[in-house]
Amino acid sequence: MPEMKHVERIRKFNRYYANVLGKIDQEIYNRPYSLLEARVISELHDKKGAIAKDIREKLGIDRGYMSRIFQKFEADELIEKKQSPDDKRQQLLYLTEAGETIYRDLVDNANMELAKMVDQLADPDLAKLTTAMKTIETLLHGASPTPDRVVIRPFRAGDIGYVAYLHGILYGKRYHFSESFEYYVLKGLTEFMANREGGELWIAEVNGEIAGSIAITKATDDTAQLRWFVLDENYQGLGIGKQLMKTALAFCRAQQYRQVFLWTVNILGAARYLYESNGFVLTEKKPNTEWADTELYEERWDLKLIERQ
Structure with a gap:
């Protein structure tokens, strides 16, 4: 009892x-x-x-x-x-x-x-609520919880629009970015679709649902750029960010890029920590007044791949 x-x-x-x-x-x-x-x-x-x-x-x-x-x-x-x-x-x-x-x-x-x-719940809290409901349902049915199945795959038809959507929702709702940021994302994705030489875009799925993305584009013959790294907040805590980063960097080495860089913003603490833990170094910083009303700085982070081969 x-x-x-x-x-x-x-x-x-x-x-x-x-x-x-x-x-x-x-x-x-x-x-x-x-x-x-x-x-x-x-x-x-x-x-x-x-x-x-x-x-x-x-x-x-x-x-x-x-x-x-x-x-x-x-x-x-x-x-x-x-x-x-x-x-x-x-x-x-x-x-x-x-x-x-x-x-x-x-x-x-x-x-x-x-x-x-x-509606008053933030996305992380809503994720906790639905996870708790799933746990109650699973335990009362006498079964062990089924582990989430995470898959990292190359993008396919229909994914590009969803990648732009994820950026718009996350940055608009959480950080109050304006529509100009979504235009910036869409413009870059359109250019990538027109010329994918030396690059790739991957989609993270959890139990068949799109949870995030990451991409590599060719900047020069020996330099790559990491772009469109985004993760749906409902799927945080599953190690998806690390898997996406590992996939992207492995591609860079396979393509024999000597270095890779990325641009991010100073308010993304979790992402900046992941970049630093993978050897990226902050090399440039500049103010941005286009995307949000609050003080915002774009940051460039660089990683020399040649030292890791």
């Missing part, structure tokens, strides 16, 4: 979370379908040919109440019945086109209301 202090703590959280769910249900649903009706619609969407008994047992709904829900859905032309190909005595339930539209509206409303609820 677990200690009573743990049991009490779980019960306290349960009471708190029940209130949170009640608020969510009140604000999201009843327009025009109740929470229970919305859950039935979701099940019908997921199953694509559901048996009424299975839905009733899964959701714990009374037989009579379930019958009234389906009668309402039929009257609203949200569902249709088709004979089961495996058992002609059974009727399978499907959402009609109107039902699928209602489902999408419910999802959109839920997403908007939940987004409002957590």
